[in-house]
Amino acid sequence: MQDKQRVARAALSRLMEPSDTAGLALVSVAGPETALAVATGQTPGDAGLEREVARCLEEEGVGGGWTGLGPALRRWAPRVADLAPERDLDTAARLGGRYLVPEDELWPEALNDLGLMTPLGLWWRGAETPLPQARSCVAVVGSRDSTSYGASVTGELAHGLAQRGYSIVSGGAYGIDAHAHRAALAGGTSALPTIAVMACGVDRYYPAGNEDLLRTVAAQGALLAEVPPGSSPTRWRFLQRNRLIAALAGATVVVEARWRSGALNTAHHADSLSRPVGAVPGSVYSANSAGCHRLLREGSAVCVTDASEVAELVSPAGSALADEFGGHAARASDHDGLNLEDLLLLDALPVRAASSPEKLSTVAGLDVDTVLAGLGRLQLLGLAEASAGGWRRRKAAE
Amino acid sequence: MQDKQRVARAALSRLMEPSDTAGLALVSVAGPETALAVATGQTPGDAGLEREVARCLEEEGVGGGWTGLGPALRRWAPRVADLAPERDLDTAARLGGRYLVPEDELWPEALNDLGLMTPLGLWWRGAETPLPQARSCVAVVGSRDSTSYGASVTGELAHGLAQRGYSIVSGGAYGIDAHAHRAALAGGTSALPTIAVMACGVDRYYPAGNEDLLRTVAAQGALLAEVPPGSSPTRWRFLQRNRLIAALAGATVVVEARWRSGALNTAHHADSLSRPVGAVPGSVYSANSAGCHRLLREGSAVCVTDASEVAELVSPAGSALADEFGGHAARASDHDGLNLEDLLLLDALPVRAASSPEKLSTVAGLDVDTVLAGLGRLQLLGLAEASAGGWRRRKAAE
Numbered sequence: 001m002q003d004k005q006r007v008a009r010a011a012l013s014r015l016m017e018p019s020d021t022a023g024l025a026l027v028s029v030a031g032p033e034t035a036l037a038v039a040t041g042q043t044p045g046d047a048g049l050e051r052e053v054a055r056c057l058e059e060e061g062v063g064g065g066w067t068g069l070g071p072a073l074r075r076w077a078p079r080v081a082d083l084a085p086e087r088d089l090d091t092a093a094r095l096g097g098r099y100l101v102p103e104d105e106l107w108p109e110a111l112n113d114l115g116l117m118t119p120l121g122l123w124w125r126g127a128e129t130p131l132p133q134a135r136s137c138v139a140v141v142g143s144r145d146s147t148s149y150g151a152s153v154t155g156e157l158a159h160g161l162a163q164r165g166y167s168i169v170s171g172g173a174y175g176i177d178a179h180a181h182r183a184a185l186a187g188g189t190s191a192l193p194t195i196a197v198m199a200c201g202v203d204r205y206y207p208a209g210n211e212d213l214l215r216t217v218a219a220q221g222a223l224l225a226e227v228p229p230g231s232s233p234t235r236w237r238f239l240q241r242n243r244l245i246a247a248l249a250g251a252t253v254v255v256e257a258r259w260r261s262g263a264l265n266t267a268h269h270a271d272s273l274s275r276p277v278g279a280v281p282g283s284v285y286s287a288n289s290a291g292c293h294r295l296l297r298e299g300s301a302v303c304v305t306d307a308s309e310v311a312e313l314v315s316p317a318g319s320a321l322a323d324e325f326g327g328h329a330a331r332a333s334d335h336d337g338l339n340l341e342d343l344l345l346l347d348a349l350p351v352r353a354a355s356s357p358e359k360l361s362t363v364a365g366l367d368v369d370t371v372l373a374g375l376g377r378l379q380l381l382g383l384a385e386a387s388a389g390g391w392r393r394r395k396a397a398e
Numbered sequence: 399m400q401d402k403q404r405v406a407r408a409a410l411s412r413l414m415e416p417s418d419t420a421g422l423a424l425v426s427v428a429g430p431e432t433a434l435a436v437a438t439g440q441t442p443g444d445a446g447l448e449r450e451v452a453r454c455l456e457e458e459g460v461g462g463g464w465t466g467l468g469p470a471l472r473r474w475a476p477r478v479a480d481l482a483p484e485r486d487l488d489t490a491a492r493l494g495g496r497y498l499v500p501e502d503e504l505w506p507e508a509l510n511d512l513g514l515m516t517p518l519g520l521w522w523r524g525a526e527t528p529l530p531q532a533r534s535c536v537a538v539v540g541s542r543d544s545t546s547y548g549a550s551v552t553g554e555l556a557h558g559l560a561q562r563g564y565s566i567v568s569g570g571a572y573g574i575d576a577h578a579h580r581a582a583l584a585g586g587t588s589a590l591p592t593i594a595v596m597a598c599g600v601d602r603y604y605p606a607g608n609e610d611l612l613r614t615v616a617a618q619g620a621l622l623a624e625v626p627p628g629s630s631p632t633r634w635r636f637l638q639r640n641r642l643i644a645a646l647a648g649a650t651v652v653v654e655a656r657w658r659s660g661a662l663n664t665a666h667h668a669d670s671l672s673r674p675v676g677a678v679p680g681s682v683y684s685a686n687s688a689g690c691h692r693l694l695r696e697g698s699a700v701c702v703t704d705a706s707e708v709a710e711l712v713s714p715a716g717s718a719l720a721d722e723f724g725g726h727a728a729r730a731s732d733h734d735g736l737n738l739e740d741l742l743l744l745d746a747l748p749v750r751a752a753s754s755p756e757k758l759s760t761v762a763g764l765d766v767d768t769v770l771a772g773l774g775r776l777q778l779l780g781l782a783e784a785s786a787g788g789w790r791r792r793k794a795a796e
Contacts, residue, residue: 017742017763074765082760153682234745235733281679281691284551284703293679296694296701303694303701305682335633344415347632362480365415367472 008032009101009121010085014228015039015076016120018240022072024116025056032101032120038073040080045069060116091229095203096218097125110134113273114247119226125202126222129191131248132167136190138314139169139249139270141263142176142256143288150256150288151179153280157253158183160307165190166314169249171241172196172214172223174207176255176263181217194221195248199233199241201225206233224248239265246270250314253278253304257291264291271300276313278304341366345374346383346393354390406430407499407519408483412626413437413474414518416638420470422514423454430499430518436471438478443467458514489627493601494616495523508532511671512645517624523600524620527589529646530565534588536712537567537647537668539661540574540654541686548654548686549577551678555651556581558705563588564712567647569639570594570612570621572605574653574661579615592619593646597631597639599623604631622646637663644668648712651676651702655689662689669698674711676702739764743772744781744791752788 009032016023016039027035029052037043050069057067092099100107101121108131111118138161142150158168158180168184170177177196184194194217198206202223205211217223226244227237242262246252246269254277257263267277279301282289295301304310335343341364348364349355357375361368375391378384385394407430414421414437425433427450435441448467455465490497498505499519506529509516538556540548556566556578566582568575575594582592592615596604600621603609615621624642625635640660644650644667652675655661665675677699680687693699702708733741739762746762747753755773759766773789776782783792 015763020763071765071768075763075768077765078756078759079763149681234742236738236742236745280682281687281694281701282682283547283680284678289679290703293701293703296679297707303679303691305688305691309695340634344632344634347634358476361476365413365418365473365477367469367475370469370473 005032005103006099006101006121007085007089008036010088010099010228011036011083012039013099013120013123013226014083014085014088014231015079018119018226018237019117019243020072021057021060021062021116022053022067022069023076024118024120025053025060025062026069026072027120028116029053029056039076040083041073041077045073056116062116088228088230091203092123092125095125095229096127097123097202097223098128100124106130108133108248110137111244111247114243117243119244121226123202123225123228124222125218125224126192126220129222131195131222132190132192134248134250134275135315136165137167137169137195137249138310139245139252139266140176140180140255141170141245141252141266142254143258143261143263143291144173144175144177145288146175146179146256147286147288149282149286150176150280154179154255155183157255157280157304157307157310159187161310162187162193163189164307164311166311167192167221168194169245170194170196171238171245171262171266172198172206172210172217174209178210178213180255181213181221185216185220188220192221196221196223197241197244197248198223198225199227199237201227201229201231203229204232238262242266243269246273246275249275251276251278251310253280253310253313254292254295254301255280256282256286256288257295258287259290259294261291264295267295267301277301278310278313280304341370342374342377345371346378349378349384349391349393351393354387354392356390360391403430403501404497404499404519405483405487406434408486408497408626409434409481410437411497411518411521411624412481412483412486412629413477416517416624416635417515417641418470418473419455419458419460419514420451420465420467421474422516422518423451423458423460424467424470425518426514427451427454437474438481439471439475443471454514460514486626486628489601490521490523493523493627494525495521495600495621496526498522504528506531506646508535509642509645512641515641517642519624521600521623521626522620523616523622524590524618527620529593529620530588530590532646532648532673533713534563535565535567535593535647536708537643537650537664538574538578538653539568539643539650539664540652541656541659541661541689542571542573542575543686544573544577544654545684545686547680547684548574548678552577552653553581555653555678555702555705555708557585559708560585560591561587562705562709564709565590565619566592567643568592568594569636569643569660569664570596570604570608570615572607576608576611578653579611579619583614583618586618590619594619594621595639595642595646596621596623597625597635599625599627599629601627602630636660640664641667644673645671647673649674649676649708651678651708651711652690652693652699653678654680654684654686655693656685657688657692659689662693665693665699675699676708676711678702739768740772740775743769744776747776747782747789747791749791752785752790754788758789 162184170180196217205214252270279292279295344364560582568578650668677690677693742762
């Protein structure tokens with residue numbers, strides 16, 4: 001057990017904001033312990049290290065603001081005095097939790113798809129049950145101010161997926177998130193029916209109105225966060241948290257979202273990870289469906305209307321599983337499978353007064369021989385019947 | 399004027415069902431007059447002609463049942479006795495109409511995209527105004543048993559498109575079709591605000607309940623059919639009629655459709671002609687939206703929620719026109735366009751009690767110089783204000 005690495009990563013998780021590219025590059029090139037020593041000023045960062053960090057960022061295609069090691073050190077400095085990683089680890093343990101790091105066996109492989117943006121570690125509250133693999137997780141996300149339509153669809157989707165053994169990943173927020181967690185808790189058949197990924201520390205219940213729900217999720221599922229205990233949720237942390245939801249799940253479904261919505265951010269993270277995204281359609285008059293329709297229009301999401309369609313997104317091969325639960329029962333029609341002549345003949349057959357083969361020949365535009373042969377076939381199928389006056393149509397038996 | 403050709407095509411339109419591949423190939427290789435002579439048995443079809451028809455069908459990639467000339471002749475024979483093309487042309491003229499043929503100047507070019515399946519001619523009732531080009535026509539189609547949601551969306555879409563100068567093409571049926579025609583008649587700004595393509599003769603009002611509507615369409619727009627006056631609508635004719643709707647319009651929109659629906663047939667015709675298809679989303683609980691969602695899932699339709707989005711389908715370049723009518727007004731948020739540091743700083747700024755730059759530095763995870771510079775920028779944007787006790791957040795002016 002690399003406990004020094006764990007302590008170093010715990011400290012770094014307080015020092016740096018999520019997705020601090022310079023910081024993550026520093027950890028990547030120097031390892032967590034050296035990175036912490038440099039970040040806290042115990043070891044001076046030299047020009048060689050600076051170059052390595054720059055090269056790492058370049059390889060990852062990261063540009064923009066957070067790239068230099070110098071500015072990063074100045075950015076981290078104000079937080080150095082407050083570091084107390086052992087205390088944070090104790091807090092997590094007291095809550096029945098732990099700090100999972102990439103070196104651990106239980107580390108979810110799926111997060112490594114984030115590349116440089118893989119979190120430093122996961123503050124994890126709940127039983128030490130392995131997190132399900134991405135292909136067994138579905139993220140169900142959406143508006144905080146969901147409508148009754150959104151609540152109903154979320155409940156059915158999450159319940160149906162949980163019944164199929166999927167774990168439901170969401171953000172613990174009001175609205176769609178909360179409905180998704182609740183339905184999963186009610187219907188779950190997997191060891192971890194639901195996972196809430198928080199933008200604040202796992203010791204906090206945010207939003208406060210979801211305290212009971214989040215306590216239950218911690219007891220029967222898992223609460224996860226990359227920020228350490230005590231951290232408050234900020235806009236930046238919400239946005240970065242969304243990448244973890246997208247990465248943990250094999251597919252992300254947006255049930256309701258406004259034209260501008262955090263759920264769309266999660267969907268775009270999933271899309272950029274090449275994870276399938278589903279969007280639930282709704283009324284064109286509902287502002288809460290405008291974001292879903294936007295995803296569908298942009299082609300970044302597939303239209304999904306029930307749990308079996310979502311299950312197909314995660315495991316296209318597992319359609320047998322989906323079929324078991326039914327889907328659209330495409331009811332056969334009388335005219336299914338008829339050849340062209342028989343279709344024309346069926347159209348021409350009167351329902352009441354019977355008609356002669358000669359008359360049918362003119363009406364249908366078929367020669368008499370074809371009509372006679374076709375009448376035989378339709379009779380066998382129970383679609384035509386002969387009477388004294390000629391032929392008429394029969395409704396197929398239900 | 400090729401009046402003999404017109405008469406021949408009129409006769410052939412009664413002899414053959416729509417999309418009779420062997421018949422259309424015969425017309426293609428021999429011309430309408432010779433084709434009629436062969437089809438009616440006046441001129442015997444020889445082996446050379448048979449081969450040419452077969453080659454034409456092969457070139458068009460047509461296989462299956464209706465390919466041989468021999469069976470075709472037997473199929474047409476029962477109708478020969480009833481041919482009276484001059485009488486049919488008189489009937490059309492008496493109704494204020496005509497029979498348009500591909501040789502005519504007014505023939506809509508767009509129909510030629512159907513290749514071999516181009517109709518023999520168009521029975522046309524209404525003023526002799528040129529039919530609009532495909533890029534000025536939108537097909538709006540859907541369920542006969544539309545819901546109030548479908549009726550409302552259809553009305554808004556068709557009215558909005560008609561106001562923009564598009565001609566609305568539909569099938570004259572109950573439900574979505576009727577709502578589309580009515581809204582176009584009410585809002586139309588083009589010479590032919592709406593066009594109904596019928597599966598029966600243009601002298602018939604089908605369904606009977608739409609008689610008033612279809613009379614108005616004939617007076618202010620156009621009624622079209624490929625089958626001659628007096629023809630009754632059959633399933634086959636409905637299905638073939640759908641290809642004309644799809645071909646005449648630059649784009650096809652399905653507002654409501656069940657899982658199995660004629661409107662989907664129209665959409666697939668449009669798709670196979672590489673004409674864009676739009677589908678209106680709706681409740682996942684509405685059976686009348688299941689067909690639309692199916693199109694979206696299959697990727698054969700784009701999600702459309704208002705007239706401007708439909709207009710974009712028809713003329714992607716005409717977005718200026720669409721903008722004029724507005725669309726989603728993406729309201730800007732306070733944090734739009736901020737750089738990463740300023741975003742973190744804005745998150746850290748308290749709304750009530752003011753905070754010092756040093757405290758903000760720890761909370762935001764930024765060095766003090768960056769905080770001071772950022773506070774200056776946020777102040778300029780009206781997002782931060784300084785007071786005696788320090789800095790606090792300000793809501794941006796609306």
